[in-house]
Amino acid sequence: METYETIPREGNMARKISIFALSALVALASITSAMAKTTLNYSHYGPDRGTDAEILHQFAQEIDTGTAGEVQVRITFGGALLSTQETARGVGSRVADMGTFIAAFNPTEFLNYLVVDLPVTPSNPWVGVRTAMDLVESDALVKGEFDRMNLKLLANFATGPIILMCRERIDTLAAMQGEKFRIQPPHSRQFEQFGVVSVSVSTPEVYQSLDRGYITCAQGYITSMVPYRQYEVAKYVLEIEQGQALGYGTVINKQVFESLTSEHQAVVVDAGKKLAERFAEKAVASLKNDRAALTAEHGVQFLKLSEEDQKTLDAAAEVPLDLFREAANPQVLNHVINLAEKYQAELAADGYPWDRVAR
Structure with a gap:
């Protein structure tokens, strides 16, 4: 019976080379697979419960599904990654890749965008969301403020009255x-x-x-x-x-966004639009349901x-x-x-x- 000791040195060496080559290929494939995946760190100031958390998890899932797992969003809640005040600058400088920002903490940088917080805006959440997103998309002055902060607005949110x-x-x-x-x-x-x-x-x-x-x-x-x-x-x-209040929502670092493939960019933008509409829908429902609960259950x-x-x-x-x-x-x-x-x-x-x- 042929054993390791009885195999000629040449054959033994060939087997070693083959095993080494196979191991290298497996390792390379693993590295390539890992490199192909992008994880975007998202900073949210609120808790991991309630309407905000629910729709943010859906947003992350839609990006994961739409990119076949090649782009994933990891959400950190409770302001543990960035405080509310730091989010806009933090995402712009890539302390986080994405986040929920509030423009009122950067009044100089978002001077024109903060028009959406003035007492002239409608109190309906859906009207507010569409108004604010359209403003950023269609007004060069407002869009320029986001560009200078190295940010791209993906979804505008609305508080309701x-x-x-x-x-x-x-x-x-x-x-x-x-x-x-x-x-x-x-x-x-x-x-x-x-x-x-x-x-x-x-x-x-x-x-x-x-x-x-x-x-x-x-x-x-x-x-x-x-x-x-x-x-x-x-x-x-x-x-x-x-x-x-309409001056807040989801932003992504502009350079990070531009580094994604065009297909992945489209998925992220679409997920952002769905996030904004879903937020408005939930806000409309919450205005009715939460008011009733606050009165009846919490006095x-x-x-x-x-x-x-x-x-x-x-x-x-x-x-x-x-x-x-x-x-x-x-x-x-x-x-x-x-x-x-x-x-x-x-x-x-x-x-x-x-x-x-x-x-």
């Missing part, structure tokens, strides 16, 4: 005098006219700030109260009827200003509008108003896109 979440009952303008509110520009410019002291608090810190009494009220949104459990520390909601009281106070607050909106006209391009304000009217009319005529498909 802005509210004030309060630890105490506040339902008059007079009651706001001297109180500390977590409220961001441009709305802070309105409320400061009534003696409000505006303070900067990031979204994840709102709960603790209300709980400890550091602030009396916080600018917020019905859709965020359940996932952030803010109803535990804010039992009063003042509906101020001042539009919604939250919804309040309104008197008619006189509401008119006074509406008139105070001219201050941030005038400040925008002075600092930015007034034509951008006209542009966003026209776009909002366009999508408001489309909604009135045709309903929501997801309902059109159902019909």
